[in-house]
Amino acid sequence: MTPSRRGRPLQSTLLALVLVPVVGLAAVAGVAVDDRLERARDAEAALAEVRAAIALDEVRDAVAQEVVPVLAAAALARPRGPAAAGATPEQVERALGATAARAASTAATDLAVAAASPVDGEGARTAARALAGARTAPDPGTGFGRYDALLHDLGGHVGDHLRAARTLGLEGELSAALNDLQRVSRAHALAGKEVASHLAVAAGAGAVDREDFLRVWGAYHQAAADVRDADDDPAVARAWEDADRSAAALRVDGVLAAAARSDGEPALGDVVVLATSVPERNAAQRAVLARAAGAVVERAQRQADEARRQLQQLLVLCGVVVAATLTGTLLARRAIARPLGRLAEQSRAVAAGELVDVEENGPAEVRVVAQGLAAAVDSLRRVQAQADAIAAGDLDCEVVRTPVPGPLGAFVHASVTQVITAFHERERLQADLAHQAAHDALTELPNRAQTLVLTERALHRAARQHGRVGLLFVDLDHFKAVNDSFGHAAGDELLRVVASRMHETVRGGDVVCRLGGDEFVVLVEGVEDEKGLVDLGERLIRAVSAPVALTGLPQAQHVRVGASVGVAVGTPGALDAERLVRDADAAVYRAKSAGRGVVEVFDDELRAELSARAELETALRRGLDGGELVLHYQPVLDLQTGRTRSVEALVRWQRPGHGLVPPDSFIPVAEASSLVCDLGRWALAEATAQLVRWDAEGGHRAGLDVAVNISGRHLAQAHLLDDVTDALTASGIAASRLTVEITETVLVDEPLALEHLRSLREIGVRVAIDDFGTGYTSIGQLSRLPVDVLKIDRSFVSSPEAGNGDLVRLLISAAHSFSLGVVAEGVEEDTQLSALLAASCDAAQGFLFARPVPADDLPAAAFAVDGAGRGARS
Template sequence: MPPLKPGWAPDENLGVRPLHRQPDRTRRGIPLWALLVVLVLVPLSTVATFAVVLGSRAQAEASASASAAEQVRAFGQLARASAAVDQELLVVVVQAALNNPDAVGRLGITPAFAAVAADLVDQSRDRVRAETDLELQRSVELADPADTARTAQAAVRELRARVDGGGALDLPGLRQSWAAVAALLHAQQDTVVVAAASSAGSTATVAAIRDVRVVADLAARLNPDVVDYLGWLLDATGPDEPTRRWQWLRSHAAVMVAREAMASLADADLRTRALGLAGTPSAVQVDSLLTTATTQGPVVPTLTQLRSLVSAAGVVTEETTDVLGRAVEVAAASAAVDGAAADAERDRTVLVGLGAFVGTVLLLWLVGRQVTRSLRGLAEQADEIGRGRLVDVGAGGPREVRSVGLALGATVASLRRIQSQAGAVARGDLGAPVLAEPVPGPLGEVLHDSVERLVDAFRTRDRLQLALSHEAAHDPLTDLPNRAQALRLTTAALHRARRAGTATGLLFVDLDGFKGVNDRAGHAAGDAVLRTVASRMRRVARAGDTVCRLGGDEFVVLVEAVTDVAELVRLGERLVRTASRPVVVATTSGPRQVSVGASVGVALAQDGEVDGDELLARADAAVYRAKHAGRGRVEVFDDGLRAHIDERRDVEEGLRHGLAEGQLHVLYQPVLDVLTGALRGFGATPRWARPGLGELTPEAFVPVAEQSDLVCELDRWVLRTATAQLAAWRSEAGLALDEDGPTVSVDVSARFLGDPRVTDLVLEALVDAGLPARALVLEVGEAAVVEAPSLLGRLSDLRTLGVGIALDDFGIARTSIGALRHLPVDALKVAPSLLSADPADQRVVALVVAAAHASGLTVVAGGVEEAEVLDRLAADACDAAQGHHLSAPLAADGAGALFRAGTVRTVSPGTPTG
């Protein structure tokens, strides 16, 4: 051995070692097993913690799924309890009918036979009560709805005491109290189903829970439908008949809507069963009677039919409840599957973590005795890794150490891969290749599965966000940008034009005759026409132009960097031609060719001088002029239209202010019998005392109102004012509600009639005024009915209330005289333009009067200005007339005096109106 250098000593393993290292080794001496623990367990502690977190999360998901299953079953039990409560109310209604002499008389049975039938109903009542008690008690035994079920039990006992107490029953009040019990159970159902959906572990379970709710909604609607029908039947001649009928119609409509919702059920087998409910014998029996009642009025059943109806209603409820039970089983099974999946995930996580721990301990035991000093360097590297610094691991030394080094290096590589994957997810770089590289082994599979789930969740979120953004900005039928997006695109284009100093054009395309396609071929055909026209417009538009759909049959085309308005006109003409080409659509009777036209309004903004709303309004005004100039035209916005828009806005804003400030009042023009001169009624017309302009006639402001929703507010105001005034005159004259008297006629617009609430609004005005429905006549223009046949259903509903319907300005549209008998109207009001000296017009008037009388309609001539016209109307047997020759429109005081007098002499047009 060569001589040692100063400060060095012999070492049996390495030959020599520095003497100054010995004290340091004594101070820092660490057992090899401790180094191994640091080397292996510290990196794995992070993995173990992650496994515990995953296991805990899986356990929580399993518990939530079990909770969802229990809540779904609780929802089904509450639905059955609610159906039992409704079924008991149905039996109570029948029992009350048999105990009511008036109802027995309406049913056409003798009191003795009614008593026998009442005993049978009492037996059914006991059976139904037992069923109600059983279902409520089952609900009490459940944890979540227990308190609500006890409250329902107490309420049912109280209602039964009222029913069994004897005497006449207040069926409406009893119906309302019973409905409150059902509503209490329904509210608890909503709470339970929301909790179930929140605890669901998968979209399949959420869909199954929704199916339960949809079927339960149908079960809840069935018995109220029959109960409200019987309530209407028993009060068919009473003063509350319209209210009872309206209440039943809403209940029946709710059943129809709930049945239609069955088609949306997610489970195919459940959907088949639910859709089959409407075709069962009992359902057909109930629906046949109720459907007949919607068109022909209440059908008074015999006692046998009444029992059969109640029995069939019960069977329908039981059948629906059976389907509901199936829906509950499907949802509970789906929740159970979610729970099983969560349990399996938890078990896999625990097993992987346990396997990693056991493997590490075994590795320590096998190699711990054979490692050498080289392990100290490896331990130091492991210590660095344990501190979160993923250093490179050396693989030198004996084979065992190299194996440990290689294993630790692989662990470091895996952790680095996990670190890279976590970084990619954190950055949102979901396309990074590292996300597709799993860490080896079972634990790697679990970790990679978790990463994939996170990536899938992020990608699903991004797809949903993109889809929602697209849907929010595009029309679902044509996939064109919608109105909101069109305004945003127009605004952006105007900003670019302002910076670049260029012009921006907007073409407003309004289809002609589109409503006729909907009315003749159906809405599906109308949708096909809109899609075809939209596709054609995209092809006709130039590259860079944007086609948008505003809604209905209205489109716009946005054109940037316009050099000449003539190019916009040429584009508009191409759009008119392409829209006018026939379209073949599918109908129930086979393929059919339909045609529409188009009118185009063009507006141009230079240097972004206006905003998007203003440019759209200008194009709208231009297309309005195009349609009124003959349609199929292209019109350009100019100074005349600008003045027209400014004037229209001024009138609209002033009218809105005038309605709010009470600047409007109503004049009443008498309607007189042509032969006797007796007063038949009044025509109510609004006048506007506009500050600075004096009193304005309807011609000055009604057309402006009709171009916006303001006309609906104006119509409601005139309706309420006129009905209240006529009711006041009748009260002063001492007329009872069942006595006839002069009527009041109110012009209403197509927009007002198109409001789904129009029947309720008219009924509310009559009730508030205390005016019988037959004293009100609503006048609707013939042209409005021709252009929108869908209004006929609303007119029919109004006639059902007892309101009179008059077809105004008859003779200027295209209504066939032969179709008069099929229209839901009571009178025709001949257009003033036909009351001329032209013999052809006179023959038309005579023909109209004869045809109207043959159809059972009365005829009123409006705009009678001369005595000769009145003589001709008398010769033609016209029923009534109004006009300045008879009387100018009168203020309320003058019309009230005329009402009290009952007749009037002919008044010249210059007579003061009071």
């Protein structure tokens, strides 16, 4: 069936509208008319864009000058420390009066907005609305944020107008003048923004920070350099350079350059300089901008006039054709072109994101398109409302729950539902992660990282209120025994009980935190005196030390732990949380050394002690690097043969100005830092190298073995194995000639000790437990320990008590039962030697045989033992 046709098709009407003028104009003027017409339009459009840019730039400058006194007044009124003053009260008062007067006068800004209205009405109206909001802001921070947003929008409009002018095919001098105007406009805008950014930082507005100021400051200096280096119009460059060299500009640039180099608090004196000098600098720069703008307007007007003159000549030729086609064009426009133009304009608005009302009139084809466009706009409005609700966080409103009609609406609604679900899940996960990152998983107390944050905040509050902050470092005593005896689950339960007791003991505003392991801290604000902190520490000790009934243990069996407490008080102005924690840690270390279960306060004496220890550590590090450390060697005698079979290497410090420093004076300092690892690494390398030198010399010292003491801290490091293998490789000696000696407590305190000792034995290095019998190792554990030799502590060997003699014999017998060698330390008398021989001890060392001596003084004689057990050198 052939469809019915109603009226003339839209295509025929459009063809008639296009063909009549095109054919007529092509016959009369052709391409020349189009060219002249285009040039005239471009010139006029460019002139309009430039005028709009100039008008809006005046608005932007007026706004920038309005915000400067507001921020300057806020900065001048802000309290500052003495270091940030830099101005007399009289200067501040005068500057405050001047800035208040300028801030109160808004006529210049309003006049600029009004002047811009005829040129760019929408931009001026938008600026007026935003300006009203900025002026009524509740505080300088909010006001500056709104001013800054307005300046940014105005700058965008100015740039849009100038870019639009450049796209219109401008030529010659006009293009060059427009380049100068763009450069000057940008530099002038950045000049105002850098001052406002700095004053916002000085006023503590919060809308910007120092990084924002540095970016704007750098951008302004680059823009100013672009103006000075431009060669389009040397006069403009010279004028800008003269403005930059004015006294006011130099004062402003000096203040801002100093602020860019220093991150300290801005001085009041600098704010006074800016408040009094910026208007003068702005006037000088504004004059340069007016000069550049005048050149653009004058050249654009000249080009427009020339284009219009040429166009008029051509239009005379086209008049007859235009008159003939005018009647038909007007009639067609009434019927088709006008509604079609409206529809096209509305379509462009919709394409640009504007959801306008669509008029449904005109020819049938136009009505159909308008109806479809109107339906699409309605759907988009619904989707936009849903998006706005989601963005505002109103996820359960009616708009979000109601889907848009049609298949597309169902798809969009499903997507919105997924977005809402994902949003809720993300919020939940973020909250969980934030809590986990800041709290200890076992006790739910703030962890170490959060402790530092809370302490830092408390110190800042105390500094503002001229108060003090106290920190109690609580270290549990004998907690490891609970883990070893009842297991880690019992230890975890005990920690939770301790955390709960501490929380119940402190005041409501105090904060209990867990640093890790068995270490806790209590943060106390509003400290009046140290006695209150000591009393709190004693209450904590009593609460922690009370018996605890753990799950799974018999009802009558309770466990006990104690606590040692170190107290540190943050002095006024001290804002270093790490330092406060370290001070409290040092105090608790002294509490443990004093017998545990007591409260110690970090005082000047302890501070001096730590300072002296730090100085000694520095000197020891220099001595290690400078070759001041030496090894002395003490022979270890085989009691069966009476001959030296190995030596123990002992570190000594030949300190300039102090003589030979004994190890007890510097080893504890090294033990407290990583320096002891460097010391152990050096001792391994030096001792093995000495064996090589003795082997090369020959004689009684060739073929000896050597034992080197290794600290617990060094043994816990992964690089210990590398240090040992490096020493063996460098010297070339067999691994079996090296023995590493460790203390018995290392096996208890260092979890990685056993693993590293097994690795050492796998490469052939022997392991000895030094000072055996003074720690917590039981004889039953010997079969499981990766060791080769037990060294019995001198306190058992030298003790006259009969019980100790029995204990020595028991230790020797037990070691032999597990195929371990035994070395007795500290042998100084023949009676002691006789007892060791009677107990079948393998080896011994002590002053009876030889004292520790330098390598070259190691004695050559053997030590003979007679039948009565007395020793004599042979």
